[in-house]
Every structure is written in C-alpha cells, then in structure tokens.
Amino acid sequence: IQKYVPVTAPIATASVHNSPATLAGRTLLLGYAAHVWSHGALPWNREREIKEYFEGTRNTVENIDPQYILIGPQELSAYPDLVIRSKWQIVATHVPYKLFRQ
Numbered sequence: 001i002q003k004y005v006p007v008t009a010p011i012a013t014a015s016v017h018n019s020p021a022t023l024a025g026r027t028l029l030l031g032y033a034a035h036v037w038s039h040g041a042l043p044w045n046r047e048r049e050i051k052e053y054f055e056g057t058r059n060t061v062e063n064i065d066p067q068y069i070l071i072g073p074q075e076l077s078a079y080p081d082l083v084i085r086s087k088w089q090i091v092a093t094h095v096p097y098k099l100f101r102q
Contacts, residue, residue: 001026004091004099005068012054012066014078015047020097021070029061056083065102072097 001024005011010029011021017032030036030050036043045062052058054075059065069088073096076082088100 001070001092001099004101009067010064011068011070012050012061013070014054014074015043015050016074016078019070019074020072029064029066051079054079054083055081056085067101069100069102070097071100 001011001021005021005024005026007026010027012029013019013021015030015033017035019028019031021028022031030043030046033043033047049058049061053061053066068091071082071084084100085102088102090098091101092099
C-alpha cells in the first residue's frame with residue numbers, strides 16, 4: 001500500500017479499526033465508525049454510502065470517487081454482496097488482500 005498509494009489519496013475499505021491501509025499510514029474514506037463518532041463526528045451516512053459503493057449501487061461516497069479500493073477478508077465479511085467493478089485494475093496483491101485503482 002505504501003508503495004502504490006499516495007499519502008493524500010483516500011482508500012475505500014471496510015469500516016474496521018485495524019485496516020492494513022491505516023497500518024500503512026494511509027487515509028481512509030471512513031475509519032472505524034465508532035471511533036469517528038467518539039470524536040464528535042456523525043459517520044453513519046458515509047458508512048451507509050461506503051456499503052452501497054462496495055455493493056455496486058452507488059458510484060461515489062459523499063461525492064468522492066475513490067481512486068483506490070482495498071478488498072480483503074474484512075471487506076468480504078462486511079459486504080457479502082460486494083461487487084468488483086470491471087473498471088477497477090489490480091495494483092497489488094498480497095494474499096488475501098487485493099488493492100485496486102480505478
């Protein structure tokens with residue numbers, strides 16, 4: 001992730017506390033929603049939009065078109081109806097994770 005994703009480019013991931021993208025020092029479209037909430041933000045709309053984005057029913061997340069998408073066990077578990085879009089190109093694979101760019 002550090003090799004392929006610019007520091008300023010947010011990554012679409014599941015809303016979990018231990019995403020490899022966070023551990024790589026990258027920005028997420030939404031981190032762990034309860035943590036975001038504990039700091040006074042209301043993450044629920046973005047959390048819903050991310051779910052819809054991963055399920056293929058929406059093309060943006062709060063008008064942001066994610067450039068990078070991480071798919072791993074956490075995303076597959078959180079979004080059982082996940083759709084990998086044909087325009088996503090695999091940038092890197094480290095089993096069981098795939099990093100896509102669109």
